[in-house]
Amino acid sequence: MRIHRGSMAYDLGRMLEALSVLLFASLLIPFVWQEWWAIPSLVCSGVLPLGLGYILTHRFEHSGDSGRLHGMMIAASGWFLVALFGSLPFFLLAWTAQLDPGLLGVPQRYTTPGTQAFGTLGVFRHPINGVFESMSGFTGTGLTMAVHENTLPRTLQWWRSFIEWVGGVGVIVLTTAILARPGSGSLTLYESEARSEKIHPSIVTTVRTIWWIFLLFTFFSILLLWLAGMPIWDSINHAMTGLATGGFSITDSSIGTYNSSIIDFTLIPIMLLGSIAFPVHYLILQGDLKNFYRDLQTRWVFIFFGTGTIVLTAVLFRQGLYQTATVSIAGVTLHGTLATLIQSFRYGLFQFVSAASCTGFQTANSLGSEWAPQAQLTVAAGMVVGAAAGSTVGGIKLIRLLTLLKGTLFRIRGIFYPSSAIRTFRLDGRALSGTEASQEFEEAAIITVLWLVFLAIAAFVLLVVLPIGSGTDAYTVENVLFEVASAQGNVGLSTGITGPWMPSVTKVLFIFNMWIGRLEIIPVLVLLRSLFVYRGVYHR
Amino acid sequence: MRLDSIPVLGPLFGAGADDHVFDLLLLSGPLIICVIGFLHRSFVSFVLALSYAAGFVAYIGYRYTTMS
Known part of the structure; x- marks a missing residue:
């Protein structure tokens, strides 16, 4: 199997360009709410995917259409990249508040340790929390790392809602709508995003x-x-x-x-x-x-x-x-x-x-x-x-x-x-x-079957990692099954397991569950298998 | 000016149900939300929002009766 890197790179570039459109459109929010200090973070978050997207689309402009297999790989890797770059506003805003450059006038509640606002925004200084939030948003899950959502800056409140809104319909559906691809590539990609209608x-x-x-x-x-x-x-x-x-x-x-x-x-x-x-x-x-x-x-x-x-x-x-x-x-x-x-x-x-x-x-x-x-x-x-x-x-x-x-x-x-x-x-x-x-x-x-297998794997890991029992700080098996079903089903209801206090391994696991759940598993497995074969980790 | 000739949003209007009432609802939606943003919860904003929601439902009902 040959991986058509050009075709993949071109489509991933288009998805990143579409993401940058979302980020630049979101600049309206800090203007409306006068959160001037959020503007540089949002601009940087938009410039990065735009730059990378521009390079990829121009470098691989004449790469031809992608087949079904590559469509699946593009969908899986594209969703992951979009979630990754979509976490930038969380990460950059949290660090802006932490570093508090006097010029930007960050409100005191975000710079004073001990306040709810400081604590809630502060969790996003760790990149994994931002990626979790972004993946949760784009996949329409709704599990969150924010403890007090009402204290988040309006810009981040909007960004969370906006990515869920876009993710509900689909990142590829968005990309196809605003950056239509010539040829049959759009249909292949559309079908790879768990859509057929x-x-x-x-x-x-x-x-x-x-x-x-x-x-x-x-x-x-x-x-x-x-x-x-x-x-x-x-x-x-x-x-x-x-x-x-x-x-x-x-x-x-x-x-x-x-x-x-x-x-x-x-x-x-x-x-x-x-x-x-x-x-x-x-x-x-x-x-x-x-x-x-x-x-x-x-x-x-x-x-x-x-x-x-x-x-x-x-x-x-x-x-x-x-x-x-x-x-x-x-x-x-x-x-x-x-x-x-x-x-x-x-x-x-x-x-x-x-x-x-x-x-x-x-x-x-x-x-x-x-x-x-x-x-x-x-x-x-x-x-x-x-x-x-x-x-x-x-x-x-x-x-x-x-x-x-x-x-x-x-x-x-x-x-x-x-x-x-x-x-x-x-x-x-x-x-x-x-x-x-x-x-x-x-x-x-x-x-x-795949859905239930991944549900069982995730539940098993949680049962090993989390305290299970009947104590006040312990979780029950029902809690674990509920939480995993919620992550993989892209639901977002929580029994209290999900939060910034979760061990990193469960955060990574839930990011994976949300990702495969949104794409109906197979595209992610196709991508992982291709990557393993390509890197020589797995031999057919 | 045709709706589908508006830059960026034009193709979106061109892709709808090919119905001017729905196009009007699509255009007036953000305007009413802006009005609410400025006037907050006032009589005018309430009547506008209620008219929009009632108009939307009533128009679907009207299309159903004309269809059957």
Whole structure:
């Protein structure tokens, strides 16, 4: 196998150029919030990828199209590079505050040891924390190294939300939209980023339409959240991260900070929008609302979210964690058992939708310490499965689960038919031949098995590295499984394991899990295998 | 001036649902957010945001009725 370094370098250069566009566009934020001291860091962060990107694209301009294998390698290495360079604002801003050059006028709260702001920004002086945050952002995970998000500079609050927003749709989708590549290379790359849906025959028009839909929904979501009572800056950030099903928040206790059932319920349709495939959105905007139930995946998104919510509500209600004397909804006050049931439903609905949509917003502060293991595992199941393929969610995806379930039933039923019988496997309105069915079944099985294997490996490492037991500083096995599923499913819900206090080995492991989770594992394995073969570490 | 001739954002407008109402919503969204930024939570900003959100939902409903 020959590695077409020129073709790879050219595409990686384009991705870095696209990243620099994001960084320069973000310069608007320090101007609006008058965080002048953040400007040099942001400019440097933009200049570096721009310079490297410019050199690569000009040096390898005539390198030709990349094939499927190289598409996967470009997607995997590109996402890693983007996360790496995307960590620069965290790193440079933290060091600007630390060095405090008098000329820049860094606010005192960031330069005074002992303050929350100093401590929160200070963790990013360690590059690994910045890379973690950046990878978490771009992959739409939402696990964070920031302890007090509300004390972060507005520039970093924005950068975290912005990279989740972009990462939700995809870095390659962004690159293709603004720096269209001639030839068939765009389609290859697009498919390597765990996307296959096409709205139009042209891939460039498809990705532009995806952005068009995403922008429109973002403005709608911002205004919806503001109408629900959120301040406008919070609405902008949470609409972006909610729609992208990312889950970064700019408040300490995520959405729980507002303690508002109106805001909780307003975020449900926003997270649902992010869980539905873009082609379905396009048809819905055309007025074809029947797709809400006619499209297999969309129909199952509602069924899965509904069932999960009922189960989680029942577990929470039985546990009695949200026992309350009264609860008011739209001016009506409920008492006793009914009030507790409604309160359990409020938290159950929000947390299950947040988990299964892979958003990771939290309204329940005590997922790790107070929630029953059954509740944690119900949420973990939601995180592992995820929602619709072709949306912004992570996880295995509902369509794969359905393929596996229907395929297994198809195989079992096949035993009762004579071997000469001609049978058709039907999936999502398509009639598949035996070979096609086997191919789809195999693809779903491979991804699912790989997903579970990497989940098990990461869980094993965590069980070795972290204190496990029943003490106050120890974690349970459920906590570990929950956290790993959250990282690999790009969800972001946490039982308290993730934070700057984590051992470095777990940070690196989670960076890897988030990376493979976003790209659906295979492109990363292809890249690693090619690198090992190339370096002579592994021989075929 | 055609929307798709606007530099940088032009191709984005050209790629949408080919519907001027949605294009208008896409253009007016950031403007309303700016207005909210300046006026904060006032009657004017509230009415603007509510009109936008209601208009968005109502227009999808309208397209559904005209389609079926």
